Amino acid sequence: MDTVLSGIRSTGSxxxxxxxxxxxxxxxxxxxxxxxxxxxxxHSLTTHPKPENLQDSxxxxxxxxxxxxxxxxxxxxxxxSDVPEIPELYLLxxxxxxxxxxxxxxxxxxxxxxxxxxxxxGLLTYPVxxxxxxxxxxxxxxxxxxxxxxxxxxxxxxxxxxNTMYGVEYFKMPEPYNxxxxxxxxxxxxxxxxxxxxxxxxxFLVDEPSVIRKKVMRAVTDAGPTKPNSKMSEPVKxxxxxxxxxSTPDTVQFFREQYKNCTIRYGDLKKQLAEDMIAFxxxxxxxxxxxxxxxxxxxxxxxxxxxxxxxxxxxxLRDVREIIGFKxx
Ligand code: ADP
Ligand code: TRP
Numbered sequence: 001m002d003t004v005l006s007g008i009r010s011t012g013s014x015x016x017x018x019x020x021x022x023x024x025x026x027x028x029x030x031x032x033x034x035x036x037x038x039x040x041x042x043h044s045l046t047t048h049p050k051p052e053n054l055q056d057s058x059x060x061x062x063x064x065x066x067x068x069x070x071x072x073x074x075x076x077x078x079x080x081s082d083v084p085e086i087p088e089l090y091l092l093x094x095x096x097x098x099x100x101x102x103x104x105x106x107x108x109x110x111x112x113x114x115x116x117x118x119x120x121x122g123l124l125t126y127p128v129x130x131x132x133x134x135x136x137x138x139x140x141x142x143x144x145x146x147x148x149x150x151x152x153x154x155x156x157x158x159x160x161x162x163n164t165m166y167g168v169e170y171f172k173m174p175e176p177y178n179x180x181x182x183x184x185x186x187x188x189x190x191x192x193x194x195x196x197x198x199x200x201x202x203x204f205l206v207d208e209p210s211v212i213r214k215k216v217m218r219a220v221t222d223a224g225p226t227k228p229n230s231k232m233s234e235p236v237k238x239x240x241x242x243x244x245x246x247s248t249p250d251t252v253q254f255f256r257e258q259y260k261n262c263t264i265r266y267g268d269l270k271k272q273l274a275e276d277m278i279a280f281x282x283x284x285x286x287x288x289x290x291x292x293x294x295x296x297x298x299x300x301x302x303x304x305x306x307x308x309x310x311x312x313x314x315x316x317l318r319d320v321r322e323i324i325g326f327k328x329x
Pocket of ligand 1: 009016017018019020021022143144145146184185186187194195196197198
């Protein structure tokens with residue numbers, strides 16, 4: 001059985017792109033692998049969040065993932081800052097990570113550009129912390145998006161370097177996990193190819209029905225088909241893609257026919273899409289809010305997660321310290 005691990009950014013809410021592109025797969029994977037999912041709150045410190053917001057972000061993220069189907073009884077779901085073995089391994093790995101290679105990382109170069117007034121050492125060593133996150137459980141597979149592939153490559157490099165340096169075969173090489181043919185890209189409603197936080201076009205799981213209706217009704221379309229079987233423009237294709245994701249096959253068929261014979265009214269399609277989106281998100285949204293306000297439950301979840309994560313992490317750290325040469329007097 002493979003060990004699968006992924007870190008979850010503690011900034012921002014889940015949108016339908018995250019759900020269908022990532023979280024849905026996590027939910028499925030948790031039953032087939034030994035899974036670790038954690039909220040990366042140490043990583044978030046690189047952007048200096050306000051103390052009063054720090055825990056609330058973690059609470060939101062946990063609520064959203066559990067409401068979406070991650071089962072804390074099945075997967076190990078924990079908060080990074082509850083596992084002190086991670087920063088200790090990070091310290092040890094930092095000794096063998098070279099400043100030059102860290103400075104050449106694309107994500108670091110992007111940060112220098114996007115936050116020139118806050119180029120802190122945490123940003124520079126971000127890939128080292130990420131490596132510690134991963135190898136502390138000796139993960140085999142790490143599901144990450146395209147933007148994280150270089151960080152994962154660095155994690156492999158640091159793990160391999162440790163093995164070479166001490167002449168051991170201790171760490172496995174963590175591989176990026178690819179959802180294969182099931183990889184889907186959820187489009188935006190603004191005619192762009194991708195729904196995303198930074199694209200500013202997200203439909204969020206916590207959006208209220210009125211917000212969803214407004215967002216969908218504003219979706220970009222075109223002047224409509226003028227002759228039978230005419231080619232679809234990108235924005236209209238996107239609408240149909242979303243309809244396929246969220247509506248019944250009958251509904252999709254109905255609007256496809258209308259498009260073909262040029263009787264389609266995009267307003268009707270949008271209304272239907274909005275209602276089907278709401279039918280999908282409403283129960284999730286309700287669960288998110290219930291979990292978010294259930295202190296006792298969340299306390300239990302993070303305690304259980306930390307316990308399991310620490311059991312695995314402390315074993316790794318014990319071995320690593322011994323390999324490096326730390327010995328009790
Ligand atoms: P965003 O692009 O909104 O900032 P993230 O980069 O935080 O989203 O995405 C986290 C994960 O969610 C990614 O690894 C990717 O697998 C998935 N994801 C994000 N947007 C989409 C999308 N539009 N379609 C499919 N998957 C997506
Ligand atoms: N850097 C990842 C992101 O921005 C989050 C993350 C932190 C992560 N540590 C990780 C992902 C370890 C995978 C494995 O999305």
